[in-house]
Amino acid sequence: DSGVTQTPKHLITATGQRVTLRCSPRSGDLSVYWYQQSLDQGLQFLIQYYNGEERAKGNILERFSAQQFPDLHSELNLSSLELGDSALYFCASSERRDSYEQYFGPGTRLTVT
């Protein structure tokens, strides 16, 4: 158990809908990272927040947005969902702003039908 929690564990929704994924980092960690993992694919970096501020941005679609709240939990919002958005979404956290060692949550499996 990494200490990172993600909810929900599974999510099934229809195309065109909007969902919110939630992540709570390990106690004391200030950085939160979001990744997308499609079937049998590597992890695609989406976005990183550090202490409430956006730190780095990867290949995040405009339909997706994220934020980190004062209590350091983070939410990833996915809107106008398409079939291709079906994937595992991982959240990771680290203590420092730029850390090579990230602790991953169990992931949220999103299925868009």
Next chain:
Amino acid sequence: GQSLEQPSEVTAVEGAIVQINCTYQTSGFYGLSWYQQHDGGAPTFLSYNALDGLEETGRFSSFLSRSDSYGYLLLQELQMKDSASYFCAVRDQTGGFKTIFGAGTRLFVKA
């Protein structure tokens, strides 16, 4: 742009040694990490190299050659539980410190 290449699959026998290679191309290289992911699980951190050379952590070692843009993960005394996917990842400081993951190498350990 940034890219990483690693073999898609490797098969080895229990008790043997296996090496998983990773070559990368990135403009703002800052370090190479390795993660393990079992089926249905979350990635877990294994090792990190910022400087050239070998880092050893128990049965696992990782090597980096920055001049060759190359690294590898060495797994010794293979156990069945080592069957998993292994990802190399580079820390790239271009446009903010992003972690770019390779597509992963699926390791099958046979009895």
